[in-house]
Amino acid sequence: MVKSQGGLALEVHNLSKRFGDRVAFSDVSFEVRVGEVFGFLGPNGAGKTTTVRTLGTLLEPTAGSAVVAGIPLRPENGVEIRRRIAIMPESPGLYLRLSVRENLEFFADLYEVDGPRERIDGVLRAVRLADRAGDLCGALSKGLRQRVALARALLSDPQVLFLDEPTAGLDPVAAREVHALIGGLRRRGVTIFLTTHRLEEAERLCDRVAILSTTLRTVGRPDELRDQIFAQSLTVRLVAPLPDPVATFGGLPGVTGWAADESAGYALTVSDPAVAAPGVTRALVAARADVLSISRSQRSLEDVYLELIDPAAIDTDHESG
Known part of the structure; x- marks a missing residue:
């Protein structure tokens, strides 16, 4: 991957999404620089996953505008945006009866990846799974399946990678391996948009964070936010x-x-x-x-979070919106 130089990977202006009378998120504005790891934090139901789906062209915004990987977020631009981004959802969505390589071959064909064999070999090396390519996905631990899902997301060589709770349910060793992979992607110039409930994870990995609870509460570097609030x-x-x-x-x-x-x-x-x-x-x-x-x-990022978010709204279960 050629490292991008400067500029903005995401520009979001007054973006909102409603489902009938229910507001998923409202009047959200922020920017993400190229090559940045940007954390998106908030309680369940705050609108994090819906924001990812909207920026990933899976949902159409109700109001506002955005530019994703240099392309305006409009219905007619959906295919071109999807060629420049990838989304790794919390649930890997792999075919458990297929091997690691067979899963990647299927998705490489679906994504119309050029040079699929070389690309698959490259992403397997990137996530340190080259020696497990023949293993059935159903026989892998959750941590290894998360690495396969990350390999799948990298097949299209994305400029912007959306990671939705990539370490949810992982033990500390497996979570640390995912952290190392994210660090490697950052060094290669991939812009990473990370949603997570693990505040210590966001503090360790992210250049800046945004805290969302339907509306955006704050955006900034963790140390800046601590100094502003405390x-x-x-x-x-x-x-x-x-x-x-x-x-x-x-x-x-x-x-x-x-x-x-x-x-x-x-x-x-x-x-x-x-x-x-x-x-x-x-x-x-x-x-x-x-x-x-x-x-x-x-003070920790958790202190900042709890100062801005009502603790009663926090739920560690799966977020539906």
Whole structure:
């Protein structure tokens, strides 16, 4: 695959999809750069899968517009868009009585792939399944079947690859193998649109994420979103509580507030950890405190998600929309 240079892989403007009176998603706008891994997060029923199906030309939007792999999302452009993208759904949809190679031969013929033998050999190597090509898909573990499904999605050499919950139901080892494959695709310049319920997975893999709950709540890099939503802080751990925390922390440069916990720890709200930490350290030494650690508090993407999404709306079961 030739690595694309610059530009946008997806441009979405005020896109909406309704099914009668039910709103699947509404007024969604975002952009995805070429070669980016873009995470699409949200609870079940938020509209993630419907968005993927809409951008993949399987559903027609109710309102708004989009450009997919450089082509306007219009009914007359559906065939051309599908030649430039691939979608890997949560359920692999393989023929279990056929071998790995026979499955890929069937789909290569369906997709009218040029040079199918060489292409199949290439995708098998890419997902590290060349030695399992003769195995029946029904005899493979779920993790291996996910790799076959990824190979199938790569047959058309897509510019944009939509992955819908690619590690759902996989054990940690199999999930890590899929993560490694995604990293390899990124290095080859494939744009990846990833929907996942695994927030640690999104934080590890994605350049940027969007959080959707029918409408788009936010878009950005995980570190940017943390800084936008949460104040910066330092966590102090001591052997014993301070006798006078106000005297120790009050008036220190960069410290704007503090709160104690029940285990001789203190959470300090700071304007800049790099400015505040030296002064905090000196103040603790002067107070003869036995310091176990002083560290910058690190909020996770899960913290951001829970701040923006009502936890009652979260369901780890399969999403229908």
